[in-house]
Amino acid sequence: MCIPALSRCATRYVLGVALSLGLAACSTPPVASNNTPLPLAQAIEAAADSLALQAQQSSGLLGRLNRRTAVLDPTLDASSGQQTAATQQLDRALSERLGREGGPLEVVPFETAHLARATLLLTGTLTRAQGNFALNLALVDVKAGTVLAQSSAIVRREGVDMNPLPYYRDSPVLVKDKVVDGYVRTSTTPAGQKADAAYLERIAAATVINDATTLYNAARYREALGQYRSALATPAGDQIRALNGVYISAVKLGLTAEAEEAFGRLVAYGIAYNSLGMKFLFNPGSTEFWSDPKVSGAYGMWLRQIARQAGATKVCMDIVGHTSATGSEAANDPLSLRRANFIKQRLNAESPEVARRTRTLGMGARQNIVGTGSDDVVDAPDRRVEFTIVDCAK
Known part of the structure; x- marks a missing residue:
């Protein structure tokens, strides 16, 4: 016991803790080299350990004595804005690695109640890079709005499952807007x-949207629809993920009128932000829509709403066809143009006035988002037809 000299004992204790923490801060965790691809699990460990070390070093002595709460905003495929099987694996591994006993962080799910008490926000992305994947993580000081720590690793492509979760698989559009783009940028922003x-x-509305998406992925469509509606009713809820969620939930529930109204709002949102990437799927090598009516049955309504919303706003548009990486450039370029021309013909049937304010372009596979050439649900965003708002004078 050290009661007679309590103050000296306390001083020695604090100095001892400070020394041990200082030594811990000096030890170097396994950090991935920028050019050394690692299996996904090892890359996550390396990037997470680097992030934790930076967080410790930036928090000062008192910060090191107390665990800080970090809320994990689910990680994304940076190219498509989608959550995938691999990003789910990343979420679980980050929670376990960063939140393990004795670590500097308590990692909690992305929920409104947790966001209210958390001091830190954790983001992360996977994106294709030179045949592999780049993993980026960022830890954000919520109050200051500043990136506290940032780390990266290169992930071997083998075993990385980029199949989208049901919400993204069922989406008619590329789910990217300034909020999603902002998340991706934050994950690569340097510390400080x-x-x-x-x-x-x-961010507050995003927690409600995330709750709704979790429900949708669990096939609880009616509850999901209620949550998406709640998100849209908030000032910050006007996001493509919420509008898209109302549409796909209404489709699952057979609410045809609400689905079309929601799709019209989705198109208007895309026009307002100058770009709308539609996942029109075609039969291989042709300009015919995918034969399965479960996939292509709504395409007539989509085109009707695109014509209606474009007509109301008097915009001019480029209709840009894209293909997957399968096949040669000599085949893909004309095929993508023929598909764009086919969409223009269908728009002309809905509204000749709108069709007159469009021009068609074929990009082949040059603007792939995914780039796998797998011709399945994973690279569906590559086989899109994009509507880009342009200056009518040009």
């Missing part, structure tokens, strides 16, 4: 710099 403002401003 500001996180993306558009992303942080809408």
Whole structure:
């Protein structure tokens, strides 16, 4: 016991803790080399350990004595904005690695109640890079709006499952807007710099959207629809993920009128932000829509709403056809143009006035988002037809 000299004992204790923490901070965790691809599990460990070390070093002595709460905003495929089987694996591994006993962080799920008490926000992305994947993580100081720590690793492509979760598989559009883009930018922002403002401003609504998406992925469509409606009713809830969620939930529930109304709002949102990437699927090598009516049955309504919304706003558009990486450039370029022309013909049937304000382009596979050439649900965003708003004078 040290009661007679309590103050000296306490001093020695604090100095001892400080020394041990200082030594821990000096030890170097396994950090991946920028050019050394690692299996996904090892890459996550390396990037997570680097992030934790930076967080410890930046928090000072008192911060090191107390665990800080970090809420994990589910990680994304940076190219498509989708959550996939691999990003789910990343979420689980980050929670376990960063939140393990004795670590500096308590990692909690992305929920409204947790966001209210958390001081830190954790983001992360996977994106294809030179035949492999780049993993990026960021830890954001919520109050300051500043990136506290950032780490990266290269992931071997083998065994990385980028199959999208049901919400993204069922989406008619490429689910990217300024909020999703802001999340992606934040994940690569160096420590000490500001996180993306558009992303942080809408973070509260994003927790409601995430709850709804979890319900949708669990096939609880009626509950999901209620949550998406709740998100849209908030000032920060006007996001493509919420509008898309109302549409696909209404489709699952057979609410035809609400589904079409929601799709019209989705198109109007895309026009307002100058780009709308539609996942029209075609039979291989042709300009015919996919033969399965479960896939292509709604395409007539989609085109009707695109014509209606474009007509109301008097915009001019480029209709840009894309193909997957399968096949040669000599075949893909004309095929993508023929598909764009086919969409223009269908728009002309809905509204000749709108069709006159469009031109068609074929990009082949040059603007692939996914790039696997697998011709399945994974690279569906590559086989899109994109509507880009352009200056009518040009």
